[in-house]
Amino acid sequence: MLFDRVKRLSVELDCPEVASPPVFSSGESVAGRVVLELSGTARLGALHLHAQGAAKVHWTESRSAGSSTAYTQSYSDQVEFLSHRQTLLAPPDNGDVTVLQAGRHEFPFTFQLPESLATSFEGKHGSVRYWVKAKLHRPWASVKKAKKDFTIIEPIDINTPALLAPQAGAKEKLARAWYCNRGLVSVSAKIDRKGYTPGEVIPIFAEIDNCSTRTVVPKAAIIQTQTFVARGTKKQKKSVVASMVGDAIAAGKREVWHGRALKIPPVGPSILQCHIIHVEYALKVCIEIPGTSKLFLELPLVIGTIPLHPFGSRTSSVSSQYSVSLDWVRMGIPEEPEAPPEYSSVVSSEGPLETLSPPSQDGAPPGVLEGPFFAYIQEFRFRPPPLYSEVDPNPQSDAAIRPRCMTC
Structure with a gap:
């Protein structure tokens, strides 16, 4: 526009770490400024700020009604988490306009985040997004707008009794072929705890008894399940x-896994508190x-953000050898992770399941993964905890040592 004196209108947020967009947690204070650059003297109206955050879901399903007629049913819902409005520049009481000289002008702001927010998320059928928008009103001119996104990562501390509890289970299946009994196959598996963080290694302890007449192949996988809810229907x-x-x-024959390692890649944390979007994880032994059909054993997992303390409980001593302490660096993941197998290769073929391979990266920013917002975390820097040892550094004399039961 020929007489447009506004060179730039932008929103800047303060963040303790360099990140784009900045990262916050619920209950924190968000501070920043709206920057206005003018090429000349300008007459301005009001400058408003609006911080918003919401979860949205939407998908469509095609249904057949008869041999040739079909209709499409749409499902959508929305939950608002944040709505804060603030006036940064108000017109004078006499109804006139504000006149600002050429140059750079800053309008600081601050607001408090609510105590209960959902982690930022980008999925196929829904999202959780947060942003700050500025609107500059001018007489005889269109409204000038600027927007800045920011990320919310809700802390999930795995150092809680529920997430430190061991998970175990057992399943068996009778192998049949052409109505003939081929024998029994059974599996029992255990992991030391339910809660883990990305970058950790899950040691799997399992026993597989193959009493059938066929050779079987065991597999293990971490499954992510995204659930979208709208109008009482789930996708x-x-x-x-x-x-x-x-x-x-x-x-x-029998096979025993003595802590077979399965590393957790850079994935987003579990989302369990949002009413319309859930992100859950499970360890599936197949x-x-x-x-005949496959034998499955599923153990629930929770992916957290606060890693295991190096000096945790005695019950987690074995898994603490695999635990790592990570630093969150809020940038894009520099390398493309190795693509895991398709979901159909490790799950049952019961029912019409779509092919669930890793999401395509076409059209997305470099290194962005679909899922709870991990697109702005660059890498994990691991610092291994002190090694656990059963050897007493101050042993007693031989006379004072009592026999010890090795099975205890």
Whole structure:
């Protein structure tokens, strides 16, 4: 515009760490400024600020009604988490306009985030987004707007009794082929705790008994389940975020996993408190049995943001050897992670399941992963905790040592 004196209108947020967009948690104070650059003297009206945050879901389903007629049903819902309005520049009481000279002008602001927010998220059928928008009103001119996104990461501390509790289970299946009994296949598995953080290694302890006449192959995978809820209807998207394949087990043999390692890749934390979007994880142990359906054992996981303390409880001593302390660096992930197998390769084929391979990166910023907002975390810098040892550094004399039961 020929007489437009506004060179730039932008929103800047203060953040303790360099990040784009900045990262905050619920309950924190957000501070920043609206920057206005003028090329000449300008007559201005009001300058308003609006901070918003909301979860939205939307998807459509096509349904068949008869042999040739079909209709489409849409589902959508929205939950608002944040709405803060503030006037940074108000017109004079006499109804006149404000006149500002050429140059740079800053309008500081601050507001408090609510205590309960959902982690930022980008998914196929929904999202959780937060942003700050500035609107500059001018007489005889269009409204000038500027917007700045920011990220919310809700802390999930895995150092709680519920998330430090071991998870275990057992399943068995009778292998059948052409109505013939081929024997029993059973699996029992255990992990030391329920809560983990990205970058950690999950040690899997399992026993697989193959009493069938076929060779079976064990697998393990971390499954992410995104659930979207609207109008009482659910839509799910499942994907494999990490996997491993064990050695083939011959007929009549047993295989034991003594802490087989499965590393958690850079994925977003669990989302459990949002009413319309849930992100959950599970460790799934799968036994492929030729000629019959697969045997599955599923153990729940919670992906947190606060890692295990180096001097945690005695019950987590084994897993603490695999634990790491990570630093969050809020930037894009520099390298493309290795693509895990398709979801259908490690889950049951019961029912019409869509192919759930890792999301396409086409059209997305470099390094952005679909899921709870991990797009702005660059890397994990690992600092291994002190090694756990059963050896007493100050042993007693031989006479004072009592026999110890090794099975205790």
